[in-house]
Amino acid sequence: MAETREAMGALFDAAALEALEEDLEIEEELMTEVVDAAGYLIKTHKAQAIPMFDTVFGPLFGRLLKDAKVPETLLINAICVFDDAVEHLGPGAHKYLPTCLPSMLAGVTSESPYVRQAAIYGVGLVAEHAKVQFQNVCGQALQKLVAVASHPQARDEDNLCATENAVGAIGKVCAHYGSRSDVPADKLLPLWLSHLPLREDMIEAFVVHAQLCSMVEAKNTLLLGSDNGRLPQVLKVLCEVLADELADKATIGRIQKLVQPIKSALSPQVLQTVVQQLEGKTQKKAKQLLGV
Numbered sequence: 001m002a003e004t005r006e007a008m009g010a011l012f013d014a015a016a017l018e019a020l021e022e023d024l025e026i027e028e029e030l031m032t033e034v035v036d037a038a039g040y041l042i043k044t045h046k047a048q049a050i051p052m053f054d055t056v057f058g059p060l061f062g063r064l065l066k067d068a069k070v071p072e073t074l075l076i077n078a079i080c081v082f083d084d085a086v087e088h089l090g091p092g093a094h095k096y097l098p099t100c101l102p103s104m105l106a107g108v109t110s111e112s113p114y115v116r117q118a119a120i121y122g123v124g125l126v127a128e129h130a131k132v133q134f135q136n137v138c139g140q141a142l143q144k145l146v147a148v149a150s151h152p153q154a155r156d157e158d159n160l161c162a163t164e165n166a167v168g169a170i171g172k173v174c175a176h177y178g179s180r181s182d183v184p185a186d187k188l189l190p191l192w193l194s195h196l197p198l199r200e201d202m203i204e205a206f207v208v209h210a211q212l213c214s215m216v217e218a219k220n221t222l223l224l225g226s227d228n229g230r231l232p233q234v235l236k237v238l239c240e241v242l243a244d245e246l247a248d249k250a251t252i253g254r255i256q257k258l259v260q261p262i263k264s265a266l267s268p269q270v271l272q273t274v275v276q277q278l279e280g281k282t283q284k285k286a287k288q289l290l291g292v
Contacts, residue, residue, distance in 0.1 A: 028073040035077040042084045050092040057081055058096055065103040072112055079103060079118040086125045097133045101126060105137060108144040108166075116162035120148065124169030127176060138173065139182035145170050149191060160200045167195040168204040171211050178222075189215075189223045193230065196237045197246050209247040212237065213254040216262075228265065235262050236274050243278075243285035263290055 038057045042049050064070050064078040082100035085093040100122065107119025123141050127134045134141070148166040153159055170192050178185040196212060198205035215223045216234060224230050238255050241247050247255065263271065271292050278286050 028071065031074055031077050035081055038081050039084045042088045046088055047090045047092055050089055053085060053089065053093070058085075058099075062096065062099045065099060072115060075103075075107075076112075076114050076118050079107060079115070079122055083118060083122040083125055086122065086129055090129075094130050094133060097126065097130060101133070101137065105141060105144065108141070108148060113158050113162050116148065116159075117165055120145065120162055120165040120169055124165065124172050127169060127172045131176060134177075138177050138180060142170070142173055142183060142188075145173070146188070146191065149195060154195075163195070164198045164201045164204050164208075167192055167198065168201075168208050171208055175211065185222045189220070190230065193223060193233060193237070197240045197244070199244070199246065202246070205246050206248050206251065209241050210251045210254075213251055213258065216258055217254070231262060232266060232270050232274050235259070235266065235271075236277055238262070239274070239278065239286040239289060240282055242289065243282040259289060268292070 038053075041052065061078040061081045064074050065082075070078070079100070082093075082096060082104075085096060086100075104119045104122040104126065107115045108123060110116050110119065123145065127138075127141070145166045148154065149163060149170060151159070151163075154163040170188055173183060174185045174188050174192065177183045193212075196208065198208055212234070216238075224234065238259060242252060242255055242259075245252070266274075271290055275283055275286050275290065275292055
């Protein structure tokens with residue numbers, strides 16, 4: 001009888017656990033729908049959505065960020081809501097930074113690639129849209145972002161989206177805070193360039209490749225090197241962006257104007273080396289573009 005009761009108890013525990021997991025899955029799916037709805041409202045109504053955010057979404061998702069035992073899916077959803085708030089609500093959302101920015105910074109080095117991606121994207125947005133508040137965490141954030149971009153598994157499939165968002169965030173930090181002593185742009189920009197072109201997250205890719213154009217147009221020596229030593233690497237990236245259409249039409253037009261002067265600045269041997277580093281249709285298009 002004791003063995004029978006033990007077996008029945010084990011079956012009951014297994015059934016209860018399965019039922020609980022199903023309930024949690026339904027709740028997480030519902031929360032994802034709520035997050036999507038919040039995102040649409042925020043993106044559509046911008047600052048006009050602040051009263052609604054203050055009443056409903058801010059308190060709800062703020063509590064999730066403060067819960068150390070919150071399930072991963074809910075944590076991702078909460079961070080994503082505040083990502084949208086920082087990006088689209090303007091200064092009216094800055095009052096939530098004491099609530100969401102610590103979670104974003106902690107999430108940058110999370111073991112979960114999905115938490116990492118949401119958190120890193122948020123850190124990049126704070127750097128871009130809330131410069132006063134970001135000043136106090138700039139060095140800390142940058143250290144974490146560099147660790148992500150420099151990790152030995154940074155380019156693994158599971159990590160690639162988070163890595164590309166880290167690359168984008170590093171570029172934003174260099175653009176907005178490059179004069180700070182704790183932002184060594186001379187070391188960061190070569191790391192940034194080494195990850196280009198971006199291919200996994202096209203939203204990030206379009207932004208980053210446009211930033212690359214701006215730096216080349218400005219003849220940024222921290223990127224190009226004092227002797228233009230990284231110009232061949234830049235040309236290779238630009239050829240890949242053009243060949244594989246990894247930018248919007250405006251950026252494509254800018255790149256097409258940049259290629260000719262860069263080509264003129266390099267020897268035929270260097271141009272051949274650049275082309276040889278490319279493969280397949282990308283190499284074929286680069287040959288046509290460079291006339292080699």
